[in-house]
Every structure is written in C-alpha cells, then in structure tokens.
Amino acid sequence: MNPTISTVAFIGLGVMGHPMAGHLARAGLDVRVYNRTGDTADAWVATHGGSRHATPREAAAGADLVLVCVGNDDDVRQVALGADGALAGMRDGSLLVDHTTASGALAAELDGACRERGLGFLDAPVSGGQQGAENGALTIMCGGTQADFERAAPVLEHYGRAVTLMGPAGSGQLTKMVNQICVGGLVQALAEGLHFAEQAGLDQTRVMDVIRQGAAGSWQMDHRHRTMIDDEYEHGFAVDWMRKDLGICLEQARRLGARLPVTALVDQFYGDIQAMGGGRWDTSSLLRRLRTPSDD
Template structure:
C-alpha cells in the first residue's frame, strides 16, 4: 500500500473545486490546475492549496492525479501533449478520471498510462454540486483491485459511497446506468406532477405522502415542489444531461440494444435546448409536457 502524500486535481468547476478542497483540508498536499487561471486563484485563496500553470506541472511528483473536466475531448486536452498530465506523471503514479465520459476514452487512457508505467481508473461521480460540497458523493470505479485499494482511502475525503464495479470502463458504464435511471424517474415524475396539478392536488401533500412509499426518490423529495413552482435555476443542467445521455445512446448502439425511453427524454431535452433552456436544471423536463 502506497503512502499517499501529494496529489493533484485537474479541473476546478462546480464539482472539482470542492472535491479538491476536501483533499487539501483532509491533509493531502494538493496542487490544482484549471484552464481559467482566475478560478485556480480563487480556489487557492479559499483552501490555501498550491496551483500550477499547466497540467504537467500539477502532476509532477504527485502520487495520484485526479481529473474532473467536461467531456472526452476536454480530458484529452489536459492529458496529452508536452504540457499534459502524462508528461508530468512520475513512474507508478495513478491517474483517476472523475469526468463523466465514454468507456472508449477510459480504455484509451488506461492503455496510454500503462505504456509509460502508470495506473488508471475511471471513476465518475454522482451527487451533484451539493454532494461535492458536502463530501458525500457516490463514486463508481473501473480498474484493478490493487489500484482501487490505494485510491479509495484518498477518495473518501469527498465521497460517502465508493464501489469498484469492474475493470476499466465499468465505472463509466455504471454512470450511464445512473443517468438513464434519472432520466426515467424525471419523465415519470413530470407526468405525475402534471396530472396532480391538473386535478388540483396539493403538491406538498402529494410529496409528503408518496416519498415514503414505492414511488419515493431523490428527485421527488428534492425537485417535485420546485418543478411545481417552475423553479429550474439550479442543479444539473440540461446541457450536461444531454452530453451524458448521448454517451449512453452511443454505448447502447455499440452493444446493439435499444433504449426507447432514454431516446425520448433526450429528444425532449433537445427541444428545450432549442428554446434557450439548456442551462436550466434537468427537472425542467416537465416544461416539455406543458406546451
């Protein structure tokens, strides 16, 4: 078991910044990098950590390098090249990708790491901005058991549930399942709320009644009443969900399976994007039913 002292975190968005902050606060010597330097400076001022000018500089001498970026190409942009993470990784170091990305990218990065004597795990997260800030994320990990055993105690700085679900790529595929389930729940919740509103039920009473039964869900408890009030200026944006559902549908095509509900929800989100709603929370799906 490695004694992890120095870590790096690449990507200081609404998820990455608090995750990196938890690492620094839990005693890990953390160096962070963000493409927008002002965000890196703000993170440094808040958490008293170190910041680097390039991903390579951040990765230098780190035992584990974490990433939480936007999409496949964004990840490639910080991993490869003269100033990329791979150029700075010391022998035996671990690269962990928390980005919700494709399983294809996970296999690509695993091969790139192994070629130069490093280890890789794909570890997408669930729990949103609130979970990142509270340190209560769920992490779905793909990789080998030895690397997982080293990384898990470090990831516990910002996670409540960490599970190795299989070899490389399994973490991303598990996250696909997560996003598909959320899409289905939001579709059902939207239709249920539409009926409740139409027949004049009190939404608060409905939620308080149903949340303890078989229909209960995180989405019902946290989004139903705001959906009824047409409040969508928070949480996980439609733009991000469409990126994730696109990954799910591409994987389904590779596996030769059909995901009809996922396609339907994705199409409705596409319509909402065209109407300028892309930055709204995914619970805005109900608006597609009210046209």
C-alpha cells in the same frame, strides 16, 4: 488516508472539482491545482492553500495521485495527453483517476496510455451533483485494477460516501451510464406525475408528501418536487450536461445492441428544453416543457 499518497494534483475546478479538491486540502493533503481559467485556480488557492500551476503537466509533476474532473472526452484528452498533459508530468508508479463522466472508449484509451508509461488508472465518474460534492457525499463508480482501487480509495473517500470498484477499466463509466439512464426516466416520470396532478386540480405538494412514502419515492422526488412545483430551475445539474451524458449512453447502447427507447425519448425532450433556452436549467425542467403549450 493511504500513507503513500501525500501529494495530489487536481485538474478541473468547476462546480464539482472545486469542492472536491477543497475536501482534500482540508484533509491535510498537499494539493496542486490546474484550471483552464487561471483566476478560478487562484481563488481556490487563496481559500484552501496548495499551489496553482500553469499546465496539467506542471500540476502533475511530483504528485502521487492525479485527479481529473472536466467536461467531456475532448476536455480529458486535452488535459491528460500531449506535451503539456498530465501524463507527461507524472512519475513512474503514480496513479491517474478520471472523475469526468466520459465514454467507455476514452476509459480504455487512457488505461492503455497509462499502462504504457508505468502508471495506474481508474475511471471514476461520480453521482450526487454539486450538493454531494460540497457535502463530501458523492457516489463514486470505479473501473480498474483492485490494487489501483485500494490505493486511491482512501483519498476518494474524503468526498465520496460510497466508493466502489465495479470491474476493470471502463466499468465505472458503464455504471454511470446506467445511473443516467435511470435518472432520465425517473425525472420524466416525476414531471408527468406533477403535471397530471396539476391538471387534475390536486394539491401537488400534498400528493408528493403522500406518494414519496411509498413505492414511487426516489431521490429526485425528495429533492426536486418542491422546486418543480414552483417552476424554479436555476440550480442543479444542467440540461446541456445531461444531454451530453445521454448521448454517451445512446452511443454505447448502439455498440452493445441494447434497446433504450425511453432514454432516447427523454433525450429528445431535453432537446426541446434546450430549444426553449433552458440549456443551463436543472434537469427537472422537464416539467416546464409539459406546462408550455405545444405549437402542434
């Protein structure tokens, strides 16, 4: 652990932030927490120690490092900016790390706001889901300066197995967009493969056990094919959040002039899942869409 960082603030104790902050407490850091729902923060403190605060500003006061893990751009602005935001409580030379999957534009906005106040900033979205957060095995994609990265990395490694600086501010968010583009296409392909195997009368489990050893293998295939076959989706990364992420990807692609035809199609398919009432289902629920008779 970097000896210059002994006190951290963690803002956002959802399914990801709760275990991530827990790893920091177990590592011996003094953790100051804020969560919009106060009962959640109280429960975290009862389990892990540390202290709960009424506003992001209060949580950030006196912290060497402030970590944010909330839902979207607007949520980040709410907890980071303004009179009660984290930046208002941060001391000179401290560092803000945003783990939220957000837009590249927001990363640039936060970087500028931090620099104006003499603060460091990293955009550092994560991949690995709730299981990765609980196991301390997240992939963390960072954007910012080398100096800020080197200062924060020893702390992030308490819950990240791969912590990498991708480039200047915004590069972490752009890398996460690449991740979500790839995941969306992989899950749709897996859903179609399982659907095809089912329609062909094959033993789906046996098919997966064979092909996952070859070129078709992926994390999604290893960790999701069994629940997909069993039509179980009350777990994992919610469709609502994936649509938020893919919306960010598609907007950035329009700005860059990049072509994402498959991503746009998969985004529409997730819209169908939402219309089926599956906004909170795992993203692997694309198979249920194929199993559901069409109205056409």
